[in-house]
Amino acid sequence: MQVFAMPGESLQQVGGDCPEGWVVMQEQRPEVGLVAQADGSWVEPPPPVPASCTRRQGLRALLVFGFKRADIEAQIAAIDDETEREEAQIDYEAGVWERANPRLQHMWALLSGSPEQLDDLFRLAVTL
Structure with a gap:
């Protein structure tokens, strides 16, 4: 079953049709908090921007x-x-x-x- 996610976001969708602007992921998100990349991989989000x-x-x-x-x-x-x-x-x-x-x-x-x-x-x- 395919997994879809919006690049730069942590939300994923398992199965169904790929929503507009989302990409096909290589796997389900392996841990909470990771964000999707355009290449279908999951990575740690960047640290917050200092004020x-x-x-x-x-x-x-x-x-x-x-x-x-x-x-x-x-x-x-x-x-x-x-x-x-x-x-x-x-x-x-x-x-x-x-x-x-x-x-x-x-x-x-x-x-x-x-x-x-x-x-x-x-x-x-x-x-x-």
Whole structure:
């Protein structure tokens, strides 16, 4: 009997028709809490995204992601509006970086980063 699941979710369906957006799994979920992958395997879910990290942690994570302070500072310097540029500089120099900060999210997008990559950056940052 086939097993179906939605990638990224823990819910499974045994038998019947494959719901739209779901995939055929290699086996039934072997333990509670695992999430389905698009290839039909089950894996541990990613850890939750931290709400914040210290500036030091964030800068070190940016290095791992291939960015240097000069990259960020160049983005800030390129902001035309003086007030916005000053606000961005204040947020950049803050002792704590908050994942929900819209300016931080915007700066990350300017560096061609996706929201999922920013989540990964924060997950990494709190380990450094």
